[in-house]
Amino acid sequence: MNTSLPAPRFTSRPLAGQLVDSHCHLDAPDFERDRTQRVQAAMAAGVGQILVPAVFADQFPDTLAMREAYGCWIALGLHPLYLARHLDEHIALLDHYLGEHRPEAVGEIGLDFFVPGLDPQRQEALFVAQLKLARRHDLPVILHLRRAQDRILKYLRQYPVSGGIAHAFNGSEQQAEHFIKLGFKLGFGGAMTYRGSQRIRRLAASLPDSAIVLETDAPDIPPEWAQGQVNAPAELAAFARILAELRGTSVEDIIIITRKNTLDALKQY
Numbered sequence: 120m121n122t123s124l125p126a127p128r129f130t131s132r133p134l135a136g137q138l139v140d141s142h143c144h145l146d147a148p149d150f151e152r153d154r155t156q157r158v159q160a161a162m163a164a165g166v167g168q169i170l171v172p173a174v175f176a177d178q179f180p181d182t183l184a185m186r187e188a189y190g191c192w193i194a195l196g197l198h199p200l201y202l203a204r205h206l207d208e209h210i211a212l213l214d215h216y217l218g219e220h221r222p223e224a225v226g227e228i229g230l231d232f233f234v235p236g237l238d239p240q241r242q243e244a245l246f247v248a249q250l251k252l253a254r255r256h257d258l259p260v261i262l263h264l265r266r267a268q269d270r271i272l273k274y275l276r277q278y279p280v281s282g283g284i285a286h287a288f289n290g291s292e293q294q295a296e297h298f299i300k301l302g303f304k305l306g307f308g309g310a311m312t313y314r315g316s317q318r319i320r321r322l323a324a325s326l327p328d329s330a331i332v333l334e335t336d337a338p339d340i341p342p343e344w345a346q347g348q349v350n351a352p353a354e355l356a357a358f359a360r361i362l363a364e365l366r367g368t369s370v371e372d373i374i375i376i377t378r379k380n381t382l383d384a385l386k387q388y
């Protein structure tokens with residue numbers, strides 16, 4: 120981490136008028152060289168808080184360091200894309216971390232039936248074990264759901280949790296309704312900026328006010344105007360403007376509703 124600058128800190132609860140990035144991998148190696156500057160740029164763009172979800176157990180200390188250094192919110196969990204790195208004992212380790220460090224959520228967890236070579240049965244066992252941990256610790260969950268919406272809905276009905284966020288939502292209108300009924304907010308970010316993403320843009324335009332949260336998923340899913348570059352949390356301000364355009368409302372309105380929805384999803388009352 121760059122220690123030449125004093126670390127800027129988010130307040131534990133974003134202030135009224137501030138944007139909240141509900142999903143940003145600030146602990147990723149892509150930000151190793153300029154993390155503090157990225158946080159400063161995000162703050163200058165009006166971002167008042169960032170949720171940093173972990174992806175595998177060896178990284179939990181790095182994720183905790185984001186809370187320590189910048190006052191970020193964090194989620195701890197085992198991501199389906201990193202299946203090869205997860206060991207059975209990581210569930211017990213996660214259980215320990217959840218009790219000891221009280222993150223804001225369990226995540227990033229879920230299912231990915233798009234990327235080949237990820238054993239569906241192992242993914243599902245891992246997902247269910249983590250839903251049980253979320254229940255035990257009474258924490259919301261941050262969901263990764265690629266080509267797996269219905270399967271995830273099935274498990275959420277079987278092992279109900281206290282809601283959370285369906286990140287980078289890319290399902291149908293009907294699937295969106297099911298997630299909302301189960302207490303979830305739906306995350307919109309970079310994909311919404313692609314003119315070709317008609318379904319996502321339609322959903323972003325038409326879902327109820329209470330269902331939507333903003334996210335960058337930085338360093339992933341760069342917006343249309345930054346293809347091939349590292350996505351950054353400061354882009355959230357532009358995403359808010361696009362969401363306002365799509366919904367025919369003001370940016371101020373988008374900031375108010377998405378901040379409230381993120382606080383609700385993470386039980387930050």
Ligand SMILES: [Zn+2]
Nearest residue numbers: 142172227336
């Ligand atoms: Zn993610």
